[in-house]
Amino acid sequence: MDRDSIINDPAYGNKAEAFEAFDDIPTNPNLGNTIGDVINRRYGRREVMRGILGVSATTALFGTSAMIAPKQASAMSAADSRFKFDELAWGNDEDMHIADGYNADILLRWGDPITADAPEFDPYNQTAEAQLKQFGYNNDYVGFAPLNAEGTRGLLCVNHEYTNEEVMFPGLGRQDRSGFEGMTKELVDIEMAAHGGTVVEIERGVDGDWSVNRRSAYNRRITPLNTEMTFSGPAAGHDRLKTVDDPDGMMVIGTINNCAGGMTPWGTYLMAEENFHGYFWSDTVDAEGRPDVSGQAEAASMKRYGVPGRWYAWGKYYDRFNIDKDPNQVNKFGWIVEVDPANPNATPVKHTALGRFRHEGAETTMASDGRLVIYSGDDNRFDYQYKYVSKGVVTDNRAANSQLLSDGTLYVARFNEDGTIDWLPLVHGEGPLTAENGFNDQGDVMIDTRLAADLLGATPMDRPEDAQPRGDGTAYIMLTNNSRRTPEQVDAANPRAESNFGHIIEIKEEGGNHSATKGTWSILVKCGDPTIAEVGAQWNPETSESGWFGSPDNCAIDTSGRLWISTDQGGGWGRTGKSDGLYSLETEGDLRGHSKLFFRCPVGGELCGPYFTDDSQTLFLAVQHPGTDGIKDLAGFERESTFEDPATRWPDFAAGIPPRPSVVVVTKKGGGQIAV
Ligand code: FEO
Ligand code: CA
Ligand code: CA
Numbered sequence: 001m002d003r004d005s006i007i008n009d010p011a012y013g014n015k016a017e018a019f020e021a022f023d024d025i026p027t028n029p030n031l032g033n034t035i036g037d038v039i040n041r042r043y044g045r046r047e048v049m050r051g052i053l054g055v056s057a058t059t060a061l062f063g064t065s066a067m068i069a070p071k072q073a074s075a076m077s078a079a080d081s082r083f084k085f086d087e088l089a090w091g092n093d094e095d096m097h098i099a100d101g102y103n104a105d106i107l108l109r110w111g112d113p114i115t116a117d118a119p120e121f122d123p124y125n126q127t128a129e130a131q132l133k134q135f136g137y138n139n140d141y142v143g144f145a146p147l148n149a150e151g152t153r154g155l156l157c158v159n160h161e162y163t164n165e166e167v168m169f170p171g172l173g174r175q176d177r178s179g180f181e182g183m184t185k186e187l188v189d190i191e192m193a194a195h196g197g198t199v200v201e202i203e204r205g206v207d208g209d210w211s212v213n214r215r216s217a218y219n220r221r222i223t224p225l226n227t228e229m230t231f232s233g234p235a236a237g238h239d240r241l242k243t244v245d246d247p248d249g250m251m252v253i254g255t256i257n258n259c260a261g262g263m264t265p266w267g268t269y270l271m272a273e274e275n276f277h278g279y280f281w282s283d284t285v286d287a288e289g290r291p292d293v294s295g296q297a298e299a300a301s302m303k304r305y306g307v308p309g310r311w312y313a314w315g316k317y318y319d320r321f322n323i324d325k326d327p328n329q330v331n332k333f334g335w336i337v338e339v340d341p342a343n344p345n346a347t348p349v350k351h352t353a354l355g356r357f358r359h360e361g362a363e364t365t366m367a368s369d370g371r372l373v374i375y376s377g378d379d380n381r382f383d384y385q386y387k388y389v390s391k392g393v394v395t396d397n398r399a400a401n402s403q404l405l406s407d408g409t410l411y412v413a414r415f416n417e418d419g420t421i422d423w424l425p426l427v428h429g430e431g432p433l434t435a436e437n438g439f440n441d442q443g444d445v446m447i448d449t450r451l452a453a454d455l456l457g458a459t460p461m462d463r464p465e466d467a468q469p470r471g472d473g474t475a476y477i478m479l480t481n482n483s484r485r486t487p488e489q490v491d492a493a494n495p496r497a498e499s500n501f502g503h504i505i506e507i508k509e510e511g512g513n514h515s516a517t518k519g520t521w522s523i524l525v526k527c528g529d530p531t532i533a534e535v536g537a538q539w540n541p542e543t544s545e546s547g548w549f550g551s552p553d554n555c556a557i558d559t560s561g562r563l564w565i566s567t568d569q570g571g572g573w574g575r576t577g578k579s580d581g582l583y584s585l586e587t588e589g590d591l592r593g594h595s596k597l598f599f600r601c602p603v604g605g606e607l608c609g610p611y612f613t614d615d616s617q618t619l620f621l622a623v624q625h626p627g628t629d630g631i632k633d634l635a636g637f638e639r640e641s642t643f644e645d646p647a648t649r650w651p652d653f654a655a656g657i658p659p660r661p662s663v664v665v666v667t668k669k670g671g672g673q674i675a676v
Contacts, residue, residue, distance in 0.1 A: 124170055153201070156663070230348075264372070280321055305357075358378050462494045476505070481500055525585070540591055549581070646659050
């Protein structure tokens with residue numbers, strides 16, 4: 001099917017669904033704590049930090065994601081689950097739902113003012129200027145950097161992945177079908193201002209409720225409209241990064257399609273650039289309406305990355321998003337961006353040593369010797385799972401720690417049939433990564449990470465979404481789905497053809513050490529309805545009708561070392577009939593593979609985050625694009641959502657106000673750790 005046929009096909013209920021189908025071409029400052037305290041608590045690496053830092057390190061820094069080894073479970077039935085909560089019943093309606101005994105409160109909505117001088121949200125009179133001072137659209141990754149020892153005050157770091165024009169702007173409707181005729185420069189600027197990220201100070205009051213401090217000097221928006229960034233690592237200053245506005249190849253304006261991310265041990269915020277290809281424009285098309293890059297110097301690279309995707313009209317107004325005018329701009333996106341939330345004036349850095357691909361996320365951990373390790377998936381059908389290992393070790397010097405993201409080795413995974421895994425290094429001059437194959441230097445290897453990984457024989461996966469390491473040398477890989485895998489392409493690590501529901505792989509690195517280049521892998525669960533034999537699902541038999549899910553996307557480890565999964569079924573949730581949500585998933589003992597539903601989204605929304613605070617008493621969730629995905633399958637609605645007629649008006653439920661992507665705060669009624 002050609003591009004226009006897919007866009008105009010009523011089967012695809014919104015732009016994201018249509019473009020996913022079209023693009024579906026397999027292209028093969030914790031100021032009260034020491035850094036030692038933080039790493040001990042969050043990573044369970046006390047012995048490492050004694051060796052590196054001694055016991056008296058006192059440098060101020062922030063916290064990061066939780067990782068300690070889990071206790072062994074020996075439970076036999078669902079009633080003995082280590083996750084202590086009464087399971088929520090599955091369903092699908094206009095509101096969010098949380099398990100009994102818990103609060104789910106709205107903290108931040110699209111358009112909420114985040115600075116003292118920001119205007120109140122008014123979707124009928126929105127401007128880019130206002131949006132730059134307001135919370136952005138489609139919140140995805142959520143991280144938290146504590147500002148006090150108690151963790152009751154800190155900086156929330158939130159990614160804004162993309163925008164849905166049909167429910168953002170009155171009277172507009174879907175624009176991809178009309179060639180973006182309705183998209184004026186003013187609307188494009190609002191879209192750009194609604195992308196990127198937000199850093200905002202929040203505080204937990206004595207009543208236990210979290211609130212936003214609009215007057216905080218830390219509050220900041222990061223956008224592709226006006227935030228200047230720089231580069232580090234092998235591709236910084238590379239000829240292929242030199243553009244019309246930047247003859248040095250060292251500067252770029254903004255970041256796009258920031259999906260998941262991570263927090264570093266020293267409290268900086270990592271934003272992953274995922275579907276960057278979708279933002280580039282070209283007027284050069286072939287007979288089928290597909291962009292024709294054959295005349296481009298970077299044609300092979302552009303084809304492998306799916307550039308230009310033409311999901312947005314930005315290239316009509318900005319040459320930097322138009323490959324006919326400034327083609328090297330595409331090489332400035334697809335990276336991991338580091339932001340220091342403790343310094344609102346700091347220039348964000350794109351770290352090229354972590355490779356260029358459709359980075360889903362960037363979750364961090366530490367090797368046994370204190371080196372930094374980051375897991376990151378390339379979310380495309382038949383693309384790869386990566387991990388980065390720094391050359392140096394984490395120390396109590398925050399400025400020096402950021403250099404760890406500039407100098408290290410990127411590896412790609414080969415999942416062998418015998419249950420072992422090999423991590424293959426992407427190093428110029430080694431194996432096939434030579435000038436004869438088009439790689440003149442390490443900068444080329446990083447810019448064309450996908451092409452390099454192809455030559456190394458990495459394993460093509462079923463869309464690697466989030467990857468979550470745990471401090472004991474374990475990592476969990478979310479493979480969300482892959483409807484295009486044929487029976488002939490099935491392998492041990494991707495065991496189902498036409499996989500509509502995805503699966504989760506558990507990796508055990510050799511010696512429990514995240515820097516190991518070998519390890520073992522196993523399938524934790526195969527998702528989907530276990531009562532339908534053809535689905536081929538695999539769950540712990542104690543899993544209930546409400547507990548199974550499809551399309552794992554994001555994940556988190558709580559302070560007890562337990563795994564939580566959030567889902568994104570895209571346009572496919574009619575296959576399960578369930579809304580997206582958050583599930584606990586047991587990884588140990590007799591209940592391994594047992595899943596329970598904890599939270600579910602309003603209709604049409606996917607669930608992102610999740611992020612547990614250090615004390616596991618607060619859980620941040622991000623409900624993205626409420627009212628849009630899959631709603632054509634919703635009994636009684638059965639049409640596409642628009643600004644005027646959305647499937648839900650969550651969370652305001654006010655006449656004339658469209659649905660608003662929002663961050664939700666979950667706490668236990670009466671206080672205490674979640675699910676304990
Ligand atoms: Fe933005 Fe792969 O989810
Ligand atoms: Ca995702
Ligand atoms: Ca997603």
